[in-house]
Amino acid sequence: MPNQVYTRLKDEILSLKIKPGQSIGEIEIANRFNVSRTPVRDAFKRLEYENLLEIRAHKGTSVTLIDINYITDIIYIREKLEFAVIQELCKNCTENKQFQLNLLLTKQNKLFEQGYSQEELAREFIKSDNEFHAMLFKLANKENVLSFITSISHHYERFRMFINIIEENILYELFEEHKLLAECIVTNNIEKLQEVFKEHLYNGIRKSSEKVFEYPEYFTDIK
Structure with missing residues (x-):
């Protein structure tokens, strides 16, 4: 039960x-x-360790x-590490690997046909987006690198969710970028891949500059 409480709370955060900023x-x-308070207390401690909760005595x-600073740092790390991983995948993108990527893209495209609200679609798309990027690491046999990036990306994950909820058109743009990434991988077009990947990473933060100031209560150091 402690793990269930932790997992549910983490997912909801x-x-x-x-x-962000909500008291619980x-x-x-x-x-x-x-449940009793013991598993809740344990879950709170784990979430505090992951910098998702702040526990203040009394x-x-x-x-x-x-934290915007965390977000820019994570984007920088992903730009360096994930791009290197994708380059490795380009060297050996077999037909089976191409099939797996295309299958994910087909599933992702079908999300837009389900009649979701913007908020529902944003949450479903984030799951699919994470699955797509995880597949790139898996196909390149670099899953440990993904585990490292994921472990330090909690602020970035929330930021992505924020942007995907409030920007109506960004989800389909992200999907189109995924298709371009897959095409560059299959054709081993490294130059185009670098251009598309950088656009994919920085698109959200560029679009968010005004929106962040509309929700200053969600962010650190926004006035």
């Missing part, structure tokens, strides 16, 4: 169902999950704000 309490969560517990 990363998907912005629980908002042990009793409230224990009642909601019908003041309560709240979800951490999204």
Whole structure:
């Protein structure tokens, strides 16, 4: 049960169902999950360690704000590490690997036909987006690199969710970029791949500059 509480809370924080800065309490969560306070306390400690919760003695517990500095750092790390991994994949993108990428893209495209609200589509697309990028690491046999990047990307994950919810057109743009990435990988077009990948990484943060100031309560150091 402690793992279930932790997993559910983490998912709700990363998907912005629980908002940045929102207060949550042990009793409230224990009642909601019908558990004692012990597994809730354990889950809170794990989430605090991951910098998703801030626990303050005598003041309560709240979800951490999204730190823009973390986001730019993670984008930089992904630009260097993930691009290197994709280059490795380009060297040996077999027909089977191409099939797996195309299958994911087909599934991703079908999300736009399901009649989701913008918020629902954003959450479903993030899952599919993560699956697509995870597949790139898997096909390149670099899953440990992905585990490292994922472990330090919690602020970035919430930022992506924020942008995907408030920017109506960005999801289809991301899908089109995924198709271009796959095409560059299959054709081993490294020059075009670098251009498309950089655009893919930085597109969200460029589009977000004004939106961030519309929701200053979600972010650190935004006035």
